[in-house]
Amino acid sequence: MKKILVVIICFSFGALITLQFPSVSNLSPLPLALAEEDSLPPFPLGFKPSPSPALPPEPRPPTITHLSGQSRELELEIGTRVLNFCAAEKETIRSGDGACLMDFFSAVSERNRIEDSFGVMRSEWLFYLGSFQKGYKGKPRLDQEINDPVIIIRGNEALCYLRETIWIRALDLLSGTIRDSAQARYHSILLEKKLNSWVIKYDLFFSAYTTLPPEAPLVQGESSFPLVSGFPSFEEILSSLPAKPQWYLKMMEKAQATSSLSPSPDRGGAVKYAEMWWNGFNPNYPYYGADCANFVSQCLHEGGWLMDYEGAVWWSTKWESSLTWKLAGDHHDGQADGLCWYILANGWPDNTPRGTFLGTAADSLAVAQLEIGDVVCIERGWVYDPVNGWYYGHHVGICVGYDVDPQGNYSPLIDAHSDPAYHVHLLSFGSGYPANQIYLYKVSYPYGTTPFVLNWSGWHMITPGVYSTLPANQIFGPNLLSCYGWDAYNQYYVDKKYSSLNAGDGYWVRVSAPTNAYLSGWYYGTGFQKNILSGWNLIGSPFERITAWTNVWVYNPVYGYSLNMPAAKAAGWIKSIYQWNGNAYEAPDLGGWIWPGHGYWIKPANSVTLTFWRP
Numbered sequence: 001m002k003k004i005l006v007v008i009i010c011f012s013f014g015a016l017i018t019l020q021f022p023s024v025s026n027l028s029p030l031p032l033a034l035a036e037e038d039s040l041p042p043f044p045l046g047f048k049p050s051p052s053p054a055l056p057p058e059p060r061p062p063t064i065t066h067l068s069g070q071s072r073e074l075e076l077e078i079g080t081r082v083l084n085f086c087a088a089e090k091e092t093i094r095s096g097d098g099a100c101l102m103d104f105f106s107a108v109s110e111r112n113r114i115e116d117s118f119g120v121m122r123s124e125w126l127f128y129l130g131s132f133q134k135g136y137k138g139k140p141r142l143d144q145e146i147n148d149p150v151i152i153i154r155g156n157e158a159l160c161y162l163r164e165t166i167w168i169r170a171l172d173l174l175s176g177t178i179r180d181s182a183q184a185r186y187h188s189i190l191l192e193k194k195l196n197s198w199v200i201k202y203d204l205f206f207s208a209y210t211t212l213p214p215e216a217p218l219v220q221g222e223s224s225f226p227l228v229s230g231f232p233s234f235e236e237i238l239s240s241l242p243a244k245p246q247w248y249l250k251m252m253e254k255a256q257a258t259s260s261l262s263p264s265p266d267r268g269g270a271v272k273y274a275e276m277w278w279n280g281f282n283p284n285y286p287y288y289g290a291d292c293a294n295f296v297s298q299c300l301h302e303g304g305w306l307m308d309y310e311g312a313v314w315w316s317t318k319w320e321s322s323l324t325w326k327l328a329g330d331h332h333d334g335q336a337d338g339l340c341w342y343i344l345a346n347g348w349p350d351n352t353p354r355g356t357f358l359g360t361a362a363d364s365l366a367v368a369q370l371e372i373g374d375v376v377c378i379e380r381g382w383v384y385d386p387v388n389g390w391y392y393g394h395h396v397g398i399c400v401g402y403d404v405d406p407q408g409n410y411s412p413l414i415d416a417h418s419d420p421a422y423h424v425h426l427l428s429f430g431s432g433y434p435a436n437q438i439y440l441y442k443v444s445y446p447y448g449t450t451p452f453v454l455n456w457s458g459w460h461m462i463t464p465g466v467y468s469t470l471p472a473n474q475i476f477g478p479n480l481l482s483c484y485g486w487d488a489y490n491q492y493y494v495d496k497k498y499s500s501l502n503a504g505d506g507y508w509v510r511v512s513a514p515t516n517a518y519l520s521g522w523y524y525g526t527g528f529q530k531n532i533l534s535g536w537n538l539i540g541s542p543f544e545r546i547t548a549w550t551n552v553w554v555y556n557p558v559y560g561y562s563l564n565m566p567a568a569k570a571a572g573w574i575k576s577i578y579q580w581n582g583n584a585y586e587a588p589d590l591g592g593w594i595w596p597g598h599g600y601w602i603k604p605a606n607s608v609t610l611t612f613w614r615p
Contacts, residue, residue: 040585041536041578041601044484044493044508047459049583062146075151078158081198082149082189086164089114090144093122093166106192106199114203123431125168125181143167148245152231156193159231163187163247165279165420179403179455181428184279184420247280255283262304267373267449268518270303271400274415275516278422292396293339295417296375297325299398300443303373305354328394330377330439331357339396340377343441354444361426361438368615370412370426371545372451372518374399375441378430397421397429401451402546402595410546410593448523448544452476452597454515461580461599462509463540464501468521471498472509476517482510486538504530504612506538506599528612537602539610541594547615549590555609562611566590576603 064079081104088100098115105111125142147163165184188204238248254276262269277295281287285298329338331345343355355375359366370376378395397416405411405425414429415422421429430438450465452475468475472483485496485507493508501507503524528542541547554568555561568574569590578585578601588600 041538041576041603042491042493044459044482044510046482047508049459062149064149064151071153074153074158078151078153078160078191078198079149081191082151082160082162083146085189085200086144086146086162089118089164090142090166092118093125094142096122104200106194106201110200110202125428141167141169143169147247150237150241150245152237154231157231158191158198160189160191161187161237162189179423181424182279182420182422183424251280252283254280259284259302261302265304265445266447266518266520267303267371267443267445268451268520270299270373270398271451271518272516273302274299274398274400278415278417279420291326291417293325293328293394296396296398297339300373303445328377328396330379330394330396330441332379332439338394340375340394340439340441343375343443356442356444358440358442360436360440361430362435365615366440367412367426368410368546369442370399370440371442372399372401372449373445374443376412376414376426376429377439377441378433379437379439380433395430397424401453445520447520449518449520450544450597452515452517452519454509454511454517456582457511457513458582459508459510459580460582461506461538461540461601462597463506463542463599464503464519464521465541465544465596466519466521466523467503468519469500470519470521471500472507473497475501475519476509476511476515479511479513479515480509481512482508484508486536488533488535488537491535504528504539504542506540506601508538508599524612524614526614530610530612532602532604532608532610534604534606537604538599539602540599541596542612543596543614545596545615546593547612548593549588551613551615552594553611553613554604555611556606557608558606568608572605573608574602574604577601 062083064076064083085101085104088104091100092098092115096119098111098119101111101115105114143166145165145167147165149160149162152159163184163186165182168181169178170181190201190203191198192201238244260269260272260276274295277298281291282298285294287294325339325342327338328340330340344353344357358369358374361367361376376397376399380394395416397414399412400415401413401423403411403413403423403425405427411425411427413423414426416424416429426438427435448466450463452460452462454460454462454476473480476483480497483495483497483499483501484493485499485501485505486492487494496507501519503521523544524542530539530542532539549565552565553562554565554573556563556568556573563571563573565574569577577588577590579588579598580586585601588594594600
C-alpha cells in the first residue's frame with residue numbers, strides 16, 4: 001500500500017512542477033481548455049441545402065443552316081467536312097495528338113501551323129484537362145461550340161465562315177462549383193475539291209488584322225473579310241441571306257437593350273459590360289480588327305468614364321482621334337499613346353493620371369492589389385504582321401473576378417478581345433510571355449466594389465466589403481428570396497431583406513437563380529476592427545479585394561496581446577471557423593485567402609477583438 005501511494009504522489013508532484021515552471025524555451029501561450037468539437041453553426045429559418053450544381057448540358061452538334069442559296073447537298077458535304085475538322089481541333093487540344101488533323105489539309109505547313117496554335121491553347125488549359133482536382137469525382141469537360149457555319153461555293157473551291165468557342169468546364173477550387181472559361185476565334189476556311197474529298201488549303205483564323213468576325217461588317221468603321229479567290233465579302237453574303245443567323249439576331253437584341261452606362265465611374269458597371277460583350281461586338285461602338293483595347297475602353301466608358309480629352313474624344317494615338325481606344329500602347333515601350341498610357345497620364349501631353357501602375361504579374365503583392373475593373377497589358381515587343389508590317393505589339397484585357405488557379409495560387413480572372421476570352425486566369429491570359437511582361441494597371445474609381453458571384457440558386461453566405469446604404473433587395477434584385485443577418489448577442493437570425501448591409505458583417509442570402517451583383521460604396525483604406533463574442537459570429541472581410549488570414553489579428557483580453565488568425569486558432573483562442581461551399585460547412589485554409597464578398601462563421605473561446613489589415 002505504501003509503495004503505491006508513493007508512486008502516485010511522485011507522478012502528481014512531477015505534473016505539478018511542469019505546470020508551475022514552464023520551459024523557458026517554450027513561451028507560446030497556453031491554450032484555453034478546449035471543449036469537445038462544437039456543433040455546426042445554425043441555419044436560417046426554412047433552410048434546405050441546395051442541390052449540387054449540375055454540369056451544363058452537352059452542347060448540341062451544330063447544324064448546317066441553308067443560308068448561302070447554294071446547292072444544299074454540297075453545303076451539307078462541305079459543312080460536315082468542316083465540322084469534322086473542328087472536332088479534330090478539339091481532340092488535338094484534349095490529347096495533344098496533332099495526327100488528328102492529318103487528313104484535312106492539302107499542305108503540311110498549314111496543318112503544322114494549326115497544330116501549333118492549338119498546342120498553345122492546350123498548354124494554357126493543360127491543368128484543367130488532367131485529374132489534378134482532388135475531391136472532384138467527375139472529369140473536367142472540354143466543350144466546343146460552333147455558331148452558324150456559312151458556306152459559299154465556287155466551282156471546286158468553297159469558303160466557310162464560322163465562329164468557334166472552346167469551353168473548359170471544371171471545378172472552381174474557390175467555391176466548389178463548376179466554373180467556365182472560354183476562348184473563341186473566328187474562322188475563314190478555304191477548301192478545295194481534291195479527287196473525292198474536300199481538303200483545307202488554309203484557315204485565316206490566326207490574324208485578327210486580316211480576318212474580321214462575322215459581326216464586323218455590321219458596325220461603324222466596317223470593313224470586310226479579305227476577298228479570297230473571287231469570293232464575296234461577308235458583308236455582301238450577309239446582306240443577301242434569306243434569314244439572318246442567330247448570332248446576329250442575338251447581338252442586335254443585346255445592342256438595342258438599355259445601355260449599362262453608369263452615371264459615375266463604377267467598377268461594377270465596367271465588369272457587367274465585359275461579361276455581356278466578351279463574345280460579341282456592340283454595334284453602338286466602332287469596330288477595329290484588333291480590338292482588344294477598343295473592347296476594354298468600351299468597358300471603362302460603360303463603367304462611367306467620360307470621353308473627356310480633346311473635345312470629348314478619347315485618342316487612340318497622338319495623331320488620330322476616335323470614339324474609343326484602338327491601341328493598348330502601354331508606357332513601357334517608350335510610346336506615349338494608347339489606352340494604358342491614358343490611364344497613367346490622361347492622354348498626351350496632359351498629365352492628369354486616371355490610374356497607377358501596380359507592377360507585373362511576377363509581383364504577388366501587385367497581383368493581390370488588382371481588382372475588378374482594372375486593366376492588364378501584355379507587352380509583346382516587336383511583331384511582324386503581313387498586312388501592317390512591323391509594329392510594337394500589345395494585348396490588353398480587363399479583370400472581372402477572382403479565383404484559384406490549378407496550382408492553388410490566387411489568380412484574377414480576365415475577359416478580353418480580339419480572340420474573345422472569358423474568365424481566363426491571369427497567367428493563362430499572358431500564356432507564352434514571361435510574368436514580368438504582364439503589366440497591371442490600377443484604374444481610379446471613386447468607390448470600392450464588392451462582387452457577389454452567386455453561382456447557383458439557393459443559399460449563400462456573403463459579406464459586403466464596402467459601406468453602402470443600399471438595401472439588400474436592391475443589391476440582388478428580383479432574384480432575392482431571403483436575406484438574414486445574425487444577432488451575435490442573442491444568437492438568433494434577423495430579417496435583413498429590406499435593410500442595408502454592414503461591411504464586415506456576414507449574411508445568408510437565398511436567390512431563385514444564379515446571380516451576379518456588384519455593390520459599390522466607401523471602403524476602408526487601412527485597418528478595421530470588430531469585437532466578437534464567445535458564441536457564434538457571422539463575419540467576413542471588410543475589404544473589396546482579397547486579404548490573407550494572416551492579415552487578421554486576434555486580440556485576447558485574457559492574455560493581453562494579439563496573435564494572427566492561424567496562430568490564434570492553433571492556440572485555442574478560436575474554437576471554430578466555417579465557410580459554406582453550397583452543400584456543406586467546411587473549414588477554410590487559414591494559410592490562404594479571405595475572399596471578397598464571402599461570409600464566414602467564427603466562434604472564439606471568449607470575447608476577442610479582430611483587426612483586419614488591408615493588404
